[in-house]
Amino acid sequence: MRFLARRLGFLLVALWAALTVNFFIPRLMPGNPAESMMATFRGRVNPSALHALEAAFGINSHQSLVSAYFQYVNNTLHGNLGISISYFPIPVSTMIMRALPWSLGLVGVSTVLGFILGTGLGAVAAWRRGGALDSVLPPTFIVISAFPYFWVGLLSIWLFALTLKWFPILGGYTETANPTWNWTFIVDVLQHAVLPAFTILITSIGGWILTMRNNMITVVAEDYVKMARAKGLKPRRILWQYAGRNAMLPNLTGFAMSLGFVISGAILVEYVFNYPGLGFMLLQAVQNEDYPLMQSLFLLITVAVLLAIFVSDIVTAVLDPRTRIRS
């Protein structure tokens, strides 16, 4: 219980920090960028929306910083994120809900797949110490981890979409397709998802392989694994049910920590593939100087990462009693 309270407390502190950072960034920037944004959009949006924006970014308002801050926190907590400028008059929350499923699908599936595959490969590599997998995988993935995500995306577009023409180049689905739940559309969406998902998978899997291998090497040397061998258990059973289970625990914590990293990469992958998710929308908002949309996307991505970290902390604690006792 105490553990849960601590993690919940940390989640709240982190959420508050993200909210506060989000509030102060536009106000701390030199030359008031929000004001130049307003100048661009004056006349294009209606006066009441303009007024709401002024309040949100602290322009021309006689409100004190403190009361503006509380108003902002109150608005955000009620899901009132303001109005997107580039898609006026659609509210930011509607825009975000449109993009969210694409990102959740793409990033969610490829991250979970990467975690499972990487953890499995790492375990096997360490189990057959000095074998083929063990000597090939670590150096290969050390090198691959140094490739920029977006560049791997460019390379796979060039190779698989432009040269070999196996997959479509851009987007989440064919523009002319009828976006309903029918078989052709689902196949179309899957075809469009293959290359971006492959890009995320190939660049993130190395981390899981290397950490799992390193954990596993430590665990295999433990007495209880020797005991299991001495009992004459099948190697496969020792590998997965004795050693693998314990070696996976630090990887689960690592899963939480590196999630932010994967999300960062996914933003660029979506950008390269014009994939209609949150990352692509974030960079488009940047290019259109749509600051309300940009700030809300930053906040949403941060909240998603923080919640995922919280969940994986809880899962780790359920699986590993030591973490509960230690704190």
Added chain:
Amino acid sequence: MTLLRPLGRAARGSLTFLRRDKKAAAGSIILFVLLVITAFPNWFAPDDPAAEIYKPGVGLSFSHLLGTTSFGQDVFSQLIVGTRQSVLIALIVGFFCTVLSVGIGITAAYSGGLVDDSLSLFTDVVLVIPTFPLIIVITAYLKNASFWLIVLVLVVTGWSYGARQLRVQALSLRNRDYLLAAKARGESRWYVIGVELIPPMTSLIVANFLGAALYAVLAASALQFVGLGNINTESWGTMLYWAQNNEALATGLPLWALAPGIAIAVLGSALALLNYAFDEVSNPALRPVSSRALKKVGA
């Protein structure tokens, strides 16, 4: 003189280390070559990288090793001259991140109590907030951020992982007998930290420097690629930006877009290989073993 002896020993030790460890040796050689290119780009680059003086869109040839851009610039020259920015970002951001990590991580561990609690909380919060979206938001407001602004943003967002690792390591050393002995001798706080606490952590500190440098290279090139750096400077990231905006891949100029990515990956791999090698120094169990050696010990 007493201080010089460990330095000499360290130098000799690192030479043996390089000879034994292939990963470290490969990483060092690549890094050395890139440093030479950074210092003397004119020895290697045949042309002014910005000059639009050639036939646009030429493929591989002897006069243009990597072809030309659709503006008629020499891709190879751009690649050579662009080396400097990536290498400098890596070294400078890596250095300042390490200074912050060591300062904050070790202060937290050494002080303990309330200082430790608040510094650790601060570190953890910075660590969990996803860095790249934050950098995007900040640089979006800064508009064509200069080199030093990008360095500042990357340092502010990049120190936390190292600080956490170093704190844990320092905590495990804090109550060792030799540290307690130094305190009992009445040595000053700075002596204990600088002479007794930090030296055993060197390999971890170096690994952190390399990790931060790798992060800086990748993040900076990504920012420049999406047009959030200064797009008129010569760097690998801006090469990718111009290649992407002129559809280099679709117009049959793949080298323009692929070459800078490979260059980033070469620098990145050098840092990652060295990083991994230093990990193996601090944890000998991870070192590669040949199956023959395993058979010999009967495992």
